[in-house]
Amino acid sequence: MRREGFTKIGRVLAGLVLATLVGGAGDKPTPLDAAHWRPAFARPDHAPTPTDNPATPEKIALGAKLFEDARLSGSGDVSCASCHQADLSFSDGVDRHVGHDGQPLDRRTPALWNLAWGLSFFWDGRASSLEAQAMGPIENEREMAGNLENALRALDADPPMRKAFAAAFPDDAAVTQANLGKALAAFQRTLVSPETRFDRWVEGDDKALEGDELAGFALFVGKAGCVACHQGWRFTDEAFHDIGLPSEDRGRGPVLGVSAANHAFKTPSLRERVWSAPYMHDGSLATFDAVVAHYADHVVQRPTLSADLPRRIELNEQERALLVAFLNTLSSDDPPRPASLPSKAMSWGGDEKAIPTSTVSQKDRRFTPGAIIMKVGEALRIVNDDTRVHNVRLDGPGKSFNSDAQNPGDTVTIGFDGAGHYDVICGIHPEMRLSVEVTQDR
Numbered sequence: 086m087r088r089e090g091f092t093k094i095g096r097v098l099a100g101l102v103l104a105t106l107v108g109g110a111g112d113k114p115t116p117l118d119a120a121h122w123r124p125a126f127a128r129p130d131h132a133p134t135p136t137d138n139p140a141t142p143e144k145i146a147l148g149a150k151l152f153e154d155a156r157l158s159g160s161g162d163v164s165c166a167s168c169h170q171a172d173l174s175f176s177d178g179v180d181r182h183v184g185h186d187g188q189p190l191d192r193r194t195p196a197l198w199n200l201a202w203g204l205s206f207f208w209d210g211r212a213s214s215l216e217a218q219a220m221g222p223i224e225n226e227r228e229m230a231g232n233l234e235n236a237l238r239a240l241d242a243d244p245p246m247r248k249a250f251a252a253a254f255p256d257d258a259a260v261t262q263a264n265l266g267k268a269l270a271a272f273q274r275t276l277v278s279p280e281t282r283f284d285r286w287v288e289g290d291d292k293a294l295e296g297d298e299l300a301g302f303a304l305f306v307g308k309a310g311c312v313a314c315h316q317g318w319r320f321t322d323e324a325f326h327d328i329g330l331p332s333e334d335r336g337r338g339p340v341l342g343v344s345a346a347n348h349a350f351k352t353p354s355l356r357e358r359v360w361s362a363p364y365m366h367d368g369s370l371a372t373f374d375a376v377v378a379h380y381a382d383h384v385v386q387r388p389t390l391s392a393d394l395p396r397r398i399e400l401n402e403q404e405r406a407l408l409v410a411f412l413n414t415l416s417s418d419d420p421p422r423p424a425s426l427p428s429k430a431m432s433w434g435g436d437e438k439a440i441p442t443s444t445v446s447q448k449d450r451r452f453t454p455g456a457i458i459m460k461v462g463e464a465l466r467i468v469n470d471d472t473r474v475h476n477v478r479l480d481g482p483g484k485s486f487n488s489d490a491q492n493p494g495d496t497v498t499i500g501f502d503g504a505g506h507y508d509v510i511c512g513i514h515p516e517m518r519l520s521v522e523v524t525q526d527r
């Protein structure tokens with residue numbers, strides 16, 4: 086068992102701490118508002134699956150086989166599972182995996198839990214779907230150094246494999262790159278992290294957490310400010326933040342071509358992280374204690390720091406231990422096994438009723454309204470009345486737009502000279518989605 090347990094002394098102190106320290110030394114103690122936070126962290130009852138790649142048992146079984154198939158690599162001895170190991174939360178236990186050339190890779194192998202809910206993939210979000218993501222490692226010279234054509238030929242020459250592809254894709258029974266990507270994605274969407282003691286507390290079992298763990302949770306959603314980014318049952322906002330690590334890696338910035346997003350990385354989920362140390366995109370922090378010490382003491386001050394990162398987090402020794410005790414409750418006691426959740430076809434944010442307007446707000450990281458209808462020839466005004474830097478991007482029929490860094494106070498104007506449907510997102514906060522319907526007359 087690798088859980089870092091909390092000491093007896095901690096447990097004895099916990100009751101006292103709950104009564105006196107929550108909310109911070111010196112401040113008035115704020116009691117944990119359980120009625121507010123329980124629903125905010127409730128687990129979903131199904132996993133989303135895209136309409137163009139529905140999950141079937143045959144497809145998932147094929148994906149699971151491919152995940153362990155070393156024929157996908159150039160040398161024939163590296164599979165996805167070589168780096169994404171089930172017992173290590175589908176990570177690999179090292180700061181950076183040694184690549185084909187004998188040198189460490191640029192970034193740490195991330196854990197793969199709960200990616201069915203992901204909005205972008207890789208630390209810098211450069212892949213927009215799990216289907217597309219898989220081709221990255223296969224063809225990457227330093228990861229699998231594979232050649233897709235050779236790999237597909239080898240799989241096609243193997244009769245059981247051909248049969249498995251035929252069962253998974255009855256309408257298009259071929260060993261193709263598209264089907265390979267779909268099967269791997271369908272399998273990875275089944276990697277849902279199991280319930281832990283924290284979930285039993287969320288469901289209403291007051292005794293599921295010890296006093297010190299609850300006090301740690303109160304700090305997490307209170308004075309330590311963690312919940313600004315680690316939100317919801319997966320503990321991520323899917324957004325990109327610079328949290329002040331000393332690494333030179335520029336992360337999201339080069340992907341967007343926006344220097345305000347330099348050093349920003351995707352907020353990782355905090356589920357089953359006891360099993361996936363070391364932490365951060367560069368694997369530079371070995372333990373939860375080191376992570377908490379980073380936020381409290383070692384944030385590198387630079388202009389790109391996230392607006393959601395508290396500028397000063399004062400945590401005494403005991404508060405740090407409480408936060409770590411809480412982080413441990415998000416992991417299983419034994420190596421976790423995926424939970425089984427039924428899947429449900431979903432399209433992102435498609436059901437909001439469109440409002441006739443051409444002005445949209447971005448307050449609190451949300452486009453309001455989230456769906457609008459405009460006339461050809463009108464100009465869309467997107468007003469940054471938020472406290473954060475945004476990056477408005479649009480891809481649609483015959484039109485693409487990138488605002489570069491849109492600072493608080495800036496307004497972005499986009500004109501439309503043709504009718505059609507356009508999706509607008511923020512490149513730094515991809516959970517922000519705006520649907521724009523442009524019609525000849527509204």
Ligand code: HEC
Binds near residue numbers: 196208218
């Ligand atoms: C040599 C080690 C290695 C192998 C082999 C490997 N990966 Fe990865 N994987 C990584 C690293 C490192 C990253 C992070 C790279 C980055 O963000 O730039 C990553 C990222 C990912 C991500 C993104 C997760 C997220 O949170 O965004 C997914 C999904 C993934 N890999 C799936 C796979 C699949 C599927 C295969 C097999 C086809 C595979 N990996 C093979 C090391 C590996």
Ligand code: HEC
Binds near residue numbers: 310328350363365
């Ligand atoms: C401004 C947003 C933000 C805030 C606030 C924040 N985090 Fe994070 N957290 C991130 C991002 C982004 C990363 C990944 C950074 C990287 O690798 O460069 C991360 C990484 C982590 C990791 C490592 C996870 C892994 O798998 O590597 C842990 C643990 C963690 N944070 C815990 C906390 C705690 C505890 C707090 C409160 C003290 C906190 N975070 C506050 C955004 C945030």
